[in-house]
Amino acid sequence: xxxxxxxxxxxxxxxxxxxxxxxxxxxxxxxxxxxxxxxxxxxxxxxxxxxxxxxxxxxxxxxxxxxxxxxxxxxxxxxxxxxxxxxxxxxxxxxxxxxxxxxxxxxxxxxxxxxxxxxxxxxxxxxxxxxxxxxxxxxxxxxxxxxxxxxxxxxxx
Amino acid sequence: xxxxxxxxxxxxxxxxxxxxxxxxxxxxxxxxxxxxxxxxxxxxxxxxxxxxxxxxxxxxxxxxxxxxxxxxxxxxxxxxxxxxxxxxxxxxxxxxxxxxxxxxxxxxxxxxxxxxxxxxxxxxxxxxxxxxxxxxxxxxxxxxxxxxxxxxxxxxxxxxxxxxxxxxxxxxxxxxxxxxxxxxxxxxxxxxxxxxxxxxxxxxxxxxxxxxxxxxxxxxxxxxxxxxxxxxxxxxxxxxxxxxxxxxxxxxxxxxxxxxxxxxxxxxxxxxxxxxxxxxxxxxxxxxxxxxxxxxxxxxxxxxxxxxxxxxxxxxxxxxxxxxxxxxxxxxxxxxxxxxxxxxxxxxxxxxxxxxxx
Numbered sequence: 001x002x003x004x005x006x007x008x009x010x011x012x013x014x015x016x017x018x019x020x021x022x023x024x025x026x027x028x029x030x031x032x033x034x035x036x037x038x039x040x041x042x043x044x045x046x047x048x049x050x051x052x053x054x055x056x057x058x059x060x061x062x063x064x065x066x067x068x069x070x071x072x073x074x075x076x077x078x079x080x081x082x083x084x085x086x087x088x089x090x091x092x093x094x095x096x097x098x099x100x101x102x103x104x105x106x107x108x109x110x111x112x113x114x115x116x117x118x119x120x121x122x123x124x125x126x127x128x129x130x131x132x133x134x135x136x137x138x139x140x141x142x143x144x145x146x147x148x149x150x151x152x153x154x155x156x157x
Numbered sequence: 158x159x160x161x162x163x164x165x166x167x168x169x170x171x172x173x174x175x176x177x178x179x180x181x182x183x184x185x186x187x188x189x190x191x192x193x194x195x196x197x198x199x200x201x202x203x204x205x206x207x208x209x210x211x212x213x214x215x216x217x218x219x220x221x222x223x224x225x226x227x228x229x230x231x232x233x234x235x236x237x238x239x240x241x242x243x244x245x246x247x248x249x250x251x252x253x254x255x256x257x258x259x260x261x262x263x264x265x266x267x268x269x270x271x272x273x274x275x276x277x278x279x280x281x282x283x284x285x286x287x288x289x290x291x292x293x294x295x296x297x298x299x300x301x302x303x304x305x306x307x308x309x310x311x312x313x314x315x316x317x318x319x320x321x322x323x324x325x326x327x328x329x330x331x332x333x334x335x336x337x338x339x340x341x342x343x344x345x346x347x348x349x350x351x352x353x354x355x356x357x358x359x360x361x362x363x364x365x366x367x368x369x370x371x372x373x374x375x376x377x378x379x380x381x382x383x384x385x386x387x388x389x390x391x392x393x394x395x396x397x398x399x400x401x402x403x404x405x406x407x408x409x410x411x412x413x414x415x416x417x418x419x420x421x422x423x424x425x426x427x428x429x430x431x432x433x434x435x436x437x438x439x440x441x442x443x444x445x446x447x448x449x450x451x452x453x454x455x456x457x458x459x460x461x462x463x464x465x466x467x468x469x470x471x472x473x474x475x476x477x478x479x480x481x482x483x484x485x486x487x488x489x490x491x492x493x494x495x496x497x498x499x500x501x502x503x504x505x506x507x508x509x510x511x512x513x514x515x
Contacts, residue, residue: 017481021194022190022477025193026193043197044196045196045197045198047198
């Protein structure tokens with residue numbers, strides 16, 4: 001019974017901790033309602049669709065294909081990204097370029113985002129810095145799977 | 158005729174008060190308070206024409222959702238009992254509000270109206286009896302579902318409620334010894350007197366131990382989180398497993414209603430009900446001399462407001478408990494009930510007796 005009484009005191013202390021959280025947070029909420037700006041906020045919530053968290057600079061978001069000055073993609077269809085991709089979601093079809101400096105260009109460059117796991121290996125593998133994952137777009141959900149298969153027109157930034 | 162009309166109005170007002178408060182405690186306060194404790198914001202998206210007002214429409218949104226959900230009863234359940242069970246548990250809790258005094262009397266045009274629906278001689282026993290009858294809802298729900306897990310949940314619930322019923326009753330005996338009667342209205346009147354000439358004679362000061370035992374036993378009666386073994390929403394399967402839609406909603410409403418009823422009971426018995434310290438029927442009489450006379454209506458409004466404030470506070474406190482404690486293990490639950498609360502309440506009775514006979 002004495003031990004149980006010891007637990008009793010701990011139980012009361014526990015509720016005092018939650019009560020403290022409630023009162024402190026409520027105080028800051030009331031200050032906010034009154035229009036007083038404070039450094040500390042009552043809640044850590046980010047009200048998502050209206051306000052968005054800033055993405056880190058190295059965050060891997062939706063891919064884009066870089067283009068040259070004349071608007072053509074930098075990609076030389078070397079297939080390194082296709083090889084390295086662990087989810088096998090990149091499909092490249094090479095075609096011959098008249099310019100001997102470039103030699104090849106991608107006639108088709110398709111990323112199947114249904115399968116992409118956003119590992120960023122393609123970005124690391126690319127020798128031409130043609131593919132990057134820095135668009136900052138993370139809301140790429142669709143109702144239809146077909147809409148998630150991005151081709152060159154959609155990827156070229 | 159006019160008496161009947163007044164009674165009808167009182168019943169309707171009391172029920173509306175209870176249901177609104179229940180809807181808001183069980184849904185809005187519960188969500189918002191837990192959110193604030195967790196450093197979150199909580200449900201604030203329900204809106205009417207883009208008007209949100211900190212999520213105050215959320216309970217109605219939830220209620221509408223609950224009404225339009227499919228009301229599914231499994232083919233193997235006992236149909237009649239399965240349907241009756243939620244109504245049983247709902248009814249027996251809802252009916253207790255009749256015994257709670259919301260305020261003193263008001264005078265309108267020669268009529269003196271008590272702000273209490275049912276002022277019989279044994280209101281305290283009536284409340285306790287109705288709260289115990291509520292167990293039938295739990296047992297019948299578990300039994301009629303014809304599902305082993307639901308039945309086990311019902312049995313757990315019955316065992317828990319019956320064992321805490323003992324502590325609940327015993328903790329009040331000390332008070333019954335002190336108070337002149339079992340009428341809740343006269344208990345509240347008694348608490349308006351002064352102790353040593355300046356402290357209001359509230360039950361908590363006369364019976365601190367009784368209050369603690371009553372609080373814990375009443376928390377166990379509400380079947381909420383530290384004591385939620387009957388239902389155990391999150392992992393162990395409880396007595397309303399086979400319920401859905403509005404019937405399940407009724408069980409949830411009963412839970413919320415029990416919070417409100419327990420709060421009103423604690424307020425009425427231990428915290429002076431509608432008494433405001435030093436306020437009597439004609440105004441404030443300060444213990445250090447001097448008085449401040451105010452009119453009858455302001456006194457009534459102050460008293461009803463005081464009652465509501467106290468009830469809100471205890472609703473808040475119970476929600477706080479729910480978001481603080483993890484669930485008891487079953488043997489710990491029984492230990493707390495039989496080995497700690499009942500001996501403590503017996504000690505309380507003996508102590509009260511000794512002090513009263515001195």
